Amino acid sequence: MKLSRKTAGALAALATVGLLSACTGPATTEKREEITAxxxxxxxxxxxxVFDGLANYMGMQEGWFGKLVEDKFNMKLNIIAPNVAGGGDTLFNTRVTAGDLGDLIITDKGQRLEELTEGGLLLDSASFYPAMKNVGRFDAAVDKINEGADGTYAFPSQVSSLKPTEPSEGLDPTFGPYLRWDLYKEAGYPEISTLEDLLPVLKKMQDAEPTAPNGQKTYALSLFKDWDGNMLNNAKQPTTYYGFDEVGFALAKGDGSEYQGILDDDGQYVRALRFFHEANELGILDPDSTTQNYDTLWNKYQNGQVLFSFWPWLGQAAYNTDANVKEGRGFMMAPMDDMKVFSYGAEAYGGKQVFAIGAKAEDPERIAAFIDWLFSSEGALANNSQTQGAAGPEKLTWEVNAEGEPELTELGHKVFFEGDAEVPAEWGGGSYIDGASQLNISAVLPVDTDPNTGFPYSYKMWPSYQAETSNPVTDDWSAKMDAPTTIDYLQKNDQLLVGAGASYTPPTDSSEIETLRNQVKASIVQTSWQMVFAESDAQFDSLLDSLQETAKGLGYDKVLEVDMSKAEEQDAARQAVTAEFGG
Structure with a gap:
């Protein structure tokens, strides 16, 4: 049943709360009266x-955000984080078996949300929804998430009022060929027509700076295994430079114009593996790639040991410190002539995670009020993910200037330019970074417009901030590329391909497909790494032939057929959301 704000009030008297665990299914119910404020x-x-599948912190929320929540709601947040408690589903399964996942739940939509709803672990919040005026601005997303459920069990994250065909990322896309711009400049800004043309450029850059300041050898490229899944994750990244994103064993262009299997001879995934293989033959691929993790790689970027980054949020975040950029060193996007970088469109129906209230919550009305606050201007500015430009509380880290524009305060400058600052006692004291929200989820997309100021929630997109971040690296890049930001450059040159934000959730694999996928992907990942470090082109080709034959024997074609179907469903959803919201 689809429950909008208009119908929620009429149905509120019938709203029910499942009180038993997922093991026993729904049982006794109770009626709740509608509230409007x-x-x-x-x-x-x-x-x-707070059971939070995204949190990287376990324990009580401290600092200024904890004080802000306590002052507003007389409520403390005890964060339960499976990421910290060993990862995997162990903690989740233990709490589900006990019949009480948490009071506030941040979890994946799709199958997990459906299971928790059907198992009676989530509360039907229909009776509170008429009072949730901030969430109500995104009524279509709430309806979509609860479609098919006889109630209102979940609320969206990363939701936006932007058109779904608008990029969601802000100043930089999620993906892109980012390189040490200072070394590229030193090389004379050589032309880069294709992905393969990057290799001699990167070799020239590495030759120019063979050793990092810490005395360690530099490498143009460095990989890691942590995120491998259906494929070697790092080899997926160059495919995004040509408009593709992964759907299991399939690669799908954001506009639905092309689909590939990852093991296609002339496909983008194999192209990326060959690119890494050729880089290794040139001596510009880090030999530690097969054993290091993301944390180790991050440290290498910080130390200047890696010269190319698949993403802005790795190379720039780790290396483009105030000190480095003032001296003219930093990562910026390379001008690759044939790229068409994939971008995630603004999600009209929200992102992959949702907020929900636990069925056994002692004070569900207060939790509903807290969730609603996260969608307010104050809540979004305070809570939004720190990596996406959360500005923090007004009058602490920012204020509105005489021209009516938001700008950073002195403390805001220290936090966002120098890395941290001590918070005044009246705001909770302690380190600003340590006291920031540990929920690690944005209710509203940071690039969305704050209705109170008319500017984006993300401080990184404020004109005042952009004026202050001018430095030798960005100034030179802007002059060479004739654009103020990366997104501007890509849009101006028709090199951005936006996959409309349809909030598509693929159906869960059947047990047969899941079994086949697990054995196939293990073979794909293992052999992909062997191909990257093959001793010759002939060995690379031989390994590819062997992988294709082995994967086929293990059921690759059957799984790929399912993934191709999902990719087509995703494109249909993108077309539908574009038709509904415009683009």
Missing amino acids: FPTSWDKPITID
Whole structure:
């Protein structure tokens, strides 16, 4: 049943709450009266358990964000993070078996949300929804998430009022060929027509700076294994430079114009593997790639030991420090002539995760009020993910200037330019970074417009901030590329391919397909690494032939057929959302 704000009130009297665990299914129910406004204050102090599948912190929320929440809601947040508790599903399964996942739940939509709803672990929040005025601005997303459920069990994340064909990322796309611009400049800005043309350029850059300041050898390229899944994850990244994104064993262009299997002879995945193989033959691929993890790689970027980055949020975030860029060193996007970089469109129906209230929550109304606050201007500015430009509280890290534009305060400058600052006692004291929200999820897309200021929530997109971030690296890049930002450059040159934000969730694999996928992907990942470090082109080709034959024997074609179907469904969803919201 589709419940909009208009119908929620009429159905609120029938809203029910499942009280038994997923093992026993729904049982006793209770009726809740509709509310149209939340209290302005809360007398009884409470502590709620927040089961957060995205959090990288376990324990009580401290610092300025904790104080802000406590001042507004008389509520403390005890964050339960499976990422910290060993990863995997062990903690999730243990709590589900006990029938109480948490009071506030941040989890994946799709199968997991459906299972929790059907198992009676989530509360039907229909009776609170008429009071949730901030969430109500995104009514279409709430309807979509709860489609097919007889109630309102979840609320979106990363939701946006932007058109779904608009990029969601802000100043830089999620993906892109980023290189040490200072060394590229030193090389004379050589032309880069294709991905393969990067190799001699990167070799020239490495030859120019063979040793990092810490005395370690530099490499143009460095890989890691942590994120390998259906394929060697690092080899997926160059495919995004040509408009593709992964759907299992399939690669799908963001506009639905082309689909490939990852083992196609002339496909983009094999092309990327060959690119890495040729880089290794040139001596510009880090031999530690097969054993290091992401943390080790991050440290190498910080130390200047790696010269190319698949993403802005790795190379730039780790290396483009204030000190480095002032001296003219930093990562910027390379001008590759034939690229058409894939971009995730703004999600009209929200991202992959949702907020929900646990069925056994002691004070669900207060939690509903807290969720609603996360969608307000104040909540979004305070809570949004730190990596996406969360500006923090007004009058602490930023303020509106005489021209009516948001700009950073002195403390904001220290935090966002120098890395951290001590927070005044009246705001909670302690380190600003340590006291930031540990939820690690944005309710509203950071590039969306704050209705109170008319500017994006992300401080990185404020004119005042961009004026202050001018430095020798960005100035030279802008002059050479004739654009103020990467997104501007890509849009101006028709080199950005936006996959409309349809919030598509693929159906879960059947047990047969899941079994086949697991054995096939193990073979793909293992052999892909062998191909990268093959001793010759002939060995590379031989390994590819062997992988194709082995994968086929293990059921690759059957799984690929399922993934191709998912890719086509995703494209249909993108077309539908574009038709509904415009683009």
